[in-house]
Amino acid sequence: xxxxxxxxxxxxxxxxxxxxxxxxxxxxxxxxxxxxxxxxxxxxxxxxxxxxxxxxxxxxxxxxxxxxxxxxxxxxxxxxxxxxxxxxxxxxxxxxxxxxxxxxxxxxxxxxxxxxxxxxxxxxxxxxxxxxxxxxxxxxxxxxxxxxxxxxxxxxxxxxxxxxxxxxxxxxxxxxxxxxxxxxxxxxxxxxxxxx
Amino acid sequence: xxxxxxxxxxxxxxxxxxxxxxxxxxxxxxxxxxxxxxxxxxxxxxxxxxxxxxxxxxxxxxxxxxxxxxxxxxxxxxxxxxxxxxxxxxxxxxxxxxxxxxxxxxxxxxxxxxxxxxxxxxxxxxxxxxxxxxxxxxxxxxxxxxxxxxxxxxxxxxxxxxxxxxxxxxxxxxxxxxxxxxxxxxxxxxxxxxxxxxxxxxxxxxxxxxxxxxxxxxxxxxxxxxxxxxxxxxxxxxxxxxxxxxxxx
Numbered sequence: 001x002x003x004x005x006x007x008x009x010x011x012x013x014x015x016x017x018x019x020x021x022x023x024x025x026x027x028x029x030x031x032x033x034x035x036x037x038x039x040x041x042x043x044x045x046x047x048x049x050x051x052x053x054x055x056x057x058x059x060x061x062x063x064x065x066x067x068x069x070x071x072x073x074x075x076x077x078x079x080x081x082x083x084x085x086x087x088x089x090x091x092x093x094x095x096x097x098x099x100x101x102x103x104x105x106x107x108x109x110x111x112x113x114x115x116x117x118x119x120x121x122x123x124x125x126x127x128x129x130x131x132x133x134x135x136x137x138x139x140x141x142x143x144x145x146x147x148x149x150x151x152x153x154x155x156x157x158x159x160x161x162x163x164x165x166x167x168x169x170x171x172x173x174x175x176x177x178x179x180x181x182x183x184x185x186x187x188x189x190x191x192x193x194x195x196x
Numbered sequence: 197x198x199x200x201x202x203x204x205x206x207x208x209x210x211x212x213x214x215x216x217x218x219x220x221x222x223x224x225x226x227x228x229x230x231x232x233x234x235x236x237x238x239x240x241x242x243x244x245x246x247x248x249x250x251x252x253x254x255x256x257x258x259x260x261x262x263x264x265x266x267x268x269x270x271x272x273x274x275x276x277x278x279x280x281x282x283x284x285x286x287x288x289x290x291x292x293x294x295x296x297x298x299x300x301x302x303x304x305x306x307x308x309x310x311x312x313x314x315x316x317x318x319x320x321x322x323x324x325x326x327x328x329x330x331x332x333x334x335x336x337x338x339x340x341x342x343x344x345x346x347x348x349x350x351x352x353x354x355x356x357x358x359x360x361x362x363x364x365x366x367x368x369x370x371x372x373x374x375x376x377x378x379x380x381x382x383x384x385x386x387x388x389x390x391x392x393x394x395x396x397x398x399x400x401x402x403x404x405x406x407x408x409x410x411x412x413x414x415x416x417x418x419x420x421x422x423x424x425x426x427x428x429x430x431x432x433x434x435x436x437x438x439x440x441x442x443x444x445x
Binding site: 042 | 207
């Protein structure tokens with residue numbers, strides 16, 4: 001971090017490598033269009049580059065700081081373009097390896113998740129994007145949204161409950177929804193990815 | 197943890213919200229270019245420049261002489277330090293002298309230095325300054341040799357240099373298309389870059405390549421008049437500051 005703050009391009013490249021997927025996911029979940037998501041993700045990192053010398057750790061997690069930049073960038077974009085913060089179907093991946101039945105089933109599941117997300121409030125959707133899509137901690141998400149950590153947990157609790165209802169899942173266990181696990185590939189995830 | 201919902205959300209993110217490899221590459225290139233431009237802006241800012249001059253003053257008596265020259269020549273000194281100018285060689289020599297002694301800082305400074313030569317070549321070409329273009333490209337070739345020598349057998353440094361040179365070749369090829377009148381000088385720099393890529397590949401492949409202290413100019417690919425005249429540290433002799441730009445007038 002210190003090296004990146006002093007203008008070390010390689011160090012900044014490492015920061016990009018570590019965070020760009022998370023930032024892209026957050027941005028993509030907010031703007032829908034993959035090309036906009038790509039442009040805005042670039043913009044977030046360019047802004048971060050310019051602001052990095054002024055970043056001081058003093059209790060502020062870097063992830064929270066970076067995603068606050070990302071959030072502001074998305075807000076500016078939406079305000080400028082008068083777009084709705086809607087989740088649209090993004091580019092879909094190749095489906096060569098999966099059979100037609102599996103593809104249809106997985107696609108239906110993804111559509112169901114997309115519809116369920118649309119039913120959330122703006123704040124709930126943002127918390128879900130930061131916590132589950134970008135993989136931020138509650139503290140980082142709180143920093144990014146400029147809210148208290150407890151508020152984030154409350155929003156997440158209600159968002160998970162709403163998602164369960166929309167997805168037709170059993171409501172038992174909602175109270176245990178404490179946060180996402182680190183972003184990691186799983187067999188199910190891989191299957192979804194292949195079929196999406 | 198609400199595993200079922202969490203798993204669904206993660207799967208959704210992986211399938212619908214993740215950048216593909218090409219998008220990641222495009223974004224990375226754009227961001228690193230922006231970082232490079234920011235660094236150049238920072239380097240060109242007045243206060244750091246003054247600081248750099250102070251650093252240079254510590255180098256020794258020769259630097260003092262240049263300072264006196266610069267003061268006595270006034271505004272023309274800055275002009276003379278541009279590619280093809282009378283003090284360009286002095287400037288390059290000073291830049292070499294003030295490079296960090298070792299480590300990543302030296303590698304990065306050398307990369308920035310080589311980038312600057314390519315930028316100078318581009319500007320000279322835009323201004324139809326054939327002498328400047330030749331001087332900048334000559335210096336570019338020499339600095340490649342220095343960087344190659346410094347990289348030794350460090351695979352990370354060699355790979356970094358390889359990537360940098362590939363980028364430069366792309367820029368030079370663009371320059372070649374838009375400047376047919378300076379084709380010979382530009383093509384020579386491209387050839388030199390390709391030769392350097394081959395030498396790096398050879399060194400990366402195994403012990404058959406030269407050793408890390410062979411300051412360039414290996415057998416069969418020395419590049420004739422643009423061959424390195426400097427030590428592995430990349431500096432000429434004080435008082436012979438023009439060694440970088442062998443093609444300059």
